[in-house]
Amino acid sequence: MRIIIHSDQGSDDSSYVYQNLIKEKHAVIESFHSTIKSKKFQYVKFTSLNNFQVVEKVTGYLHYYNEERILEKQAARHQGIWGQAAC
Numbered sequence: 001m002r003i004i005i006h007s008d009q010g011s012d013d014s015s016y017v018y019q020n021l022i023k024e025k026h027a028v029i030e031s032f033h034s035t036i037k038s039k040k041f042q043y044v045k046f047t048s049l050n051n052f053q054v055v056e057k058v059t060g061y062l063h064y065y066n067e068e069r070i071l072e073k074q075a076a077r078h079q080g081i082w083g084q085a086a087c
Helices: 016-040 051-086
Strands: none
Touching: 016 051
């Protein structure tokens, strides 16, 4: 999915509130891109991958990030809670 923000440079789009919101969203996306590059492409030459391989790596990471990682955190939190109760 790709999100494109189109602006006609009207007064709403040039407001400080709008500009700050866009900067915040941009920072989150840039951080995510940095993470995915370091996790999945750190030791890969981009010229060595075809489009299908790139999509496969990104899709796999998105699945991990949105589902498996969350379950891991929940399991660790649950283990931590029960581990503290045993002390």
